[in-house]
Amino acid sequence: MEFQRLLQIRRIFAQPEALELPRGREIVQRWPDADVVPVENHWNIPELHGDETNVPRWSRIKTEALVLGVKKSLTVKPNGRSADYIAPSTANGCAMACAYCYVPRHKGYSNPVTVFANINQIAAALERHVMKQGIxxxxxxxxxxxxxxxxxxNSDCSVDALISDNVEDLVGLFRELPTAKLSFATKYVNRDMLAWDHGGHTRIRFSLMPAHLAKSIDVRTSPVAERIAAINDFVDxxxxxHVNFSPVVITETWLDDWRELLQQLDAALTPAAKAQLAAEVIFLTHNEGLHQVNLGWHPQxxxxxxxxxxxxxxxxxxxxxxxxxRSGSKGRYVRQLTAMIAEITPYCRVRYAF
Known part of the structure; x- marks a missing residue:
């Protein structure tokens, strides 16, 4: 099963206060054979964080380790691009292993999922913030x-939903908030979510890139063709x-590759899916520290x-x-890709591109 491929949890590193909460206990019960290792801090775990010897075990750690913590900061941050606001995280890290992901920059040399057990506090903080905004x-x-x-x-909510009910709890919260909706980007198709009662207040953004490139850098994710096929089902x-064309990576054949992807998208979508579609276009940002980590586990x-x-x-x-x-070239790249989107998928509104 896909779930078992991504998650074969053998050790749960847990803050004691997380184990005292109902959500923490529920998660531990999902993997009854896993060893529970008490830790003082969900960030500073010597076996996982800051140890460069873990680099060759990058994917194995993601598969076998899980961290349970309590989210201390419940701050809601302004955004203005993907969303008006960024909610406090219910998790960080990921069981997938996209080579360009920025989250490992914050977490040292390993990046398994950390789930926050104080979901009720997070939900209450969000509800208060929404109510203050008014209409x-x-x-x-x-x-x-x-x-x-x-x-x-800081995580992929479709995968997080395999681990706990945190995401579904927030979907249920926003269903009851008439002035707000939640949103998240994903590279994983979780069909269990098709049965959720969301009340139309959830926006899912499937991230897409040319399939042959995704095989190399979107490690452990759902195939691009599967993500495209899922769009119609989730609209139904x-x-x-929406879709995220992200990250856009410049190669010798990048324009031809994106033309093929856009044609695949256009051929697959139903009229209902096309009528509501919008996109974000995000060109690659990389980091030297992550570059050095990647050389240790995925140099290709x-x-x-x-x-x-x-x-x-x-x-x-x-x-x-x-x-x-480079800024001079990037402006040209953005214009080339957005013109192609307008040509092949003219119904797809580009919300922003950079």
Whole structure:
């Protein structure tokens, strides 16, 4: 089973306060044969974090280790791109292993899923924030009518839903909030979610890229063809479904590859799916620290991700030193791809591209 391929949990590193909460106990019961290892801090776990000897075991650790913690900061952050606001995380890390993922930069040399057991506190903080906003009076690129909250900034919610009911709990919360909806991007098709009662207040964003490239850098994810095929089913189930063209990676054949992908998307979608479609376009941002980690477990990916001949250094808003495609060239790349989207999928509104 796909679930078993991604998650064969053998050790659960748990803060004692997480084990005292109902959600923590539920998660432990899902893997009754796993060893439970008490830890003081869900970040600072010597066996998992900051130990470069773990790099060759990158995917195995993701498969076999799970961390249970308590989320201390319940801050809701403004965003304005994917969503109006970023919700406090119910998890961070991922069982999948996309070679360009930024979350490992924060977590040392290993990046298994950390689940936060204090879901009731997180949900209450979100509900208070939504109520304070009142009605959305002016439409924006996030949504014309409702406040949008991204609940998956640091994890993949479709995978998180295999581990606990945290995501479904938030879907149920937003179903009852008339002025807001939740949103998350995903590279995993979790068909159990088709049966959820979401009330039309959940936006799922399936991330897409050319399939042959995804085989190399979207490690352990659902195949791109499966993600495309799922769009119609989730629309039929009442979800709002957008796509993320992300990350866009420049190769010698990138325009031809994206043309083929857009044609596949256009051929697959039903009229109902096309009528509600919108997209975000995000070009690759990479990081030297992650580049060095990847060389230890997946050097083939770095042949396309690390391109000093095309990239320049840039300090991000959070202070990280990243590399991005050179500004003069990147503007041309953005124009080329958005023009192709308008040509092949003219019904697909581009919410933003950078």
């Amino acid at each position: 959305k009076l002016e439409p924006n690129q996030c949504d014309p009518e409702l406040w949008v909250y991204d609940i998956g900034e 189930a009442g979800y709002e479904v 990916a770095e042949k396309v991700l690390w391109r000093p001949d095309l990239q320049e250094s840039k300090t991000s808003s959070n202070g990280f030193s990243n590399v991005r495609y």
